[in-house]
């Protein structure tokens with residue numbers, strides 16, 4: 183990864199400077215050992231052990247301005263925590279200042295204009311909680327405690343994205359603090375170049391303090407759920423998934439899931455802890471119109487559980503939460519596939535295995551993931567998605583996430599708004 187500003191360890195900072203920052207903030211400024219520091223630094227991926235010297239639990243944009251100025255003036259590494267879900271764990275920096283947005287979770291809905299505004303610490307669960315009772319949705323992640331901020335800045339797709347596009351496509355405007363400490367508004371008509379870069383360029387351009395989205399009609403009831411098969415039927419499940427998705431209407435979003443069964447109440451107890459193959463699906467439209475498509479997902483083989491029915495969309499959005507708990511040790515590899523060849527299906531089924539919790543098992547599981555990726559990568563398009571990148575993905579992989587002309591333009595915007603690379607984020611786009 184490209185380097186950020188020449189960083190000096192925070193222990194070199196004098197106490198007077200830290201005291202000045204503390205006085206400038208309305209939120210708390212925490213150091214290791216302070217009450218709340220551990221909670222602020224506990225992120226989703228338990229593999230990441232970085233320790234910020236300072237954590238600012240910001241209460242608003244003025245606090246963010248103070249933090250950005252402090253980090254820039256003192257040459258400190260800077261990181262930003264939204265929902266803390268980034269697999270790379272770049273919400274945490276070592277020895278620097280972390281801006282912790284996670285206490286700023288306000289969401290406001292304007293139903294008449296179908297506008298949703300979310301503060302930078304909000305999760306998709308927070309957004310759904312306010313918008314779903316009004317029958318409105320913004321395309322969020324498939325797990326409800328994923329943060330709006332990192333998700334949207336990297337693109338962000340979910341159950342409604344085939345119909346309503348990515349979260350970033352539905353962004354109307356943002357409020358952001360750039361590296362010079364200025365508060366800016368970015369939209370199609372104001373700071374349009376910055377606005378363009380923020381829709382997929384990740385956390386490279388400043389600290390976003392709030393997001394304004396266009397919402398769509400969906401819910402509160404929707405046709406959705408999951409059909410589950412034992413792993414022994416995985417090939418048949420993959421074939422059916424391929425066949426249905428090849429011609430599916432945009433209203434249908436499906437996920438093929440091969441994993442160890444969590445202790446979910448809708449699964450028979452004897453399946454808990456055993457490998458399963460499942461298709462999770464959501465129909466984004468009139469439930470009556472989606473019944474045929476859903477039937478095609480479950481009228482083959484012998485399912486052991488079937489939860490596909492008309493139910494609150496919020497129940498579907500939270501269905502996968504318990505299978506991805508905070509603090510477990512995670513390692514991912516990811517790719518895009520334009521189609522599912524027999525050889526790809528073979529490789530997927532052969533490698534489907536399990537998650538882990540103990541550090542002594544890291545090497546075995548990481549090697550498994552890398553072998554799995556090596557076996558399937560030859561069938562991929564070669565493109566990449568920044569929201570799914572671990573901390574060991576290199577610059578070439580970040581580069582692969584963008585078309586040449588897009589990457590070149592992102593670097594120009596970066597040079598204009600953050601020439602010193604203060605906001606290096608998880609997947610850095612260096613200034614031109």
Ligand SMILES: Cc1cc2nc3c(=O)[nH]c(=O)nc-3n(C[C@H](O)[C@H](O)[C@H](O)COP(=O)(O)OP(=O)(O)OC[C@H]3O[C@@H](n4cnc5c(N)ncnc54)[C@H](O)[C@@H]3O)c2cc1C
Pocket residue numbers: 226261262263264265266267268269271272273274283302322323324325327328329330331332333334335336337338339340384385386388389390391506569570606607608
């Ligand atoms: C269980 C799980 C399920 C997921 N499901 C999906 C899915 O369905 N679809 C999908 O597209 N992705 C999904 N993701 C990936 C997700 O989009 C990324 O992990 C994303 O970075 C999470 O955002 P966050 O705010 O929670 O993360 P954080 O770790 O808090 O932030 C990640 C990075 O975003 C940047 N950032 C965060 N907040 C700000 C801010 N306010 N201003 C500027 N930069 C900021 C920083 O660079 C930070 O390092 C999932 C991740 C997990 C762990």
